[in-house]
Amino acid sequence: MLSRSARFGILRDLVVVARPVRLGGPFFVDRFEATRADFERWLDSDDSSDADRLEYLDWNRTGEPELPVVGLDLRTARRFARWRFCRPWRIDEWRGVARAFG
Secondary structure, eight states, X not given: OOOOOSTTOOXXXXXXXXXXXXXXXXXXXXXXXXXXXXXXXXXXXXXXXXXHHHHHHHHOOSOOXXXXXXXXXXXXXXXXXXXXXXXXXXXXXXHHXXXXXX
């Protein structure tokens, strides 16, 4: 199995979601949540701060790198996503994906 250790994950893990152009057109989603290991790589980069590390440790103390990262505020989630060349889903995108694959 290929490692997902790259900054922007693995392209094979992306799924294209069809959507009419009038609603913004198709978009990609990652098949997997961002893991604690993914987030810790960002924390080790120059794009994060000590406050980001403290916020992360408040919610993610178990030391299990394969679990999803949780407890982030929207500002931090956006900065992390931008570092990974992504962005958080909008609510309409989340609902569409939940309907399509749920």
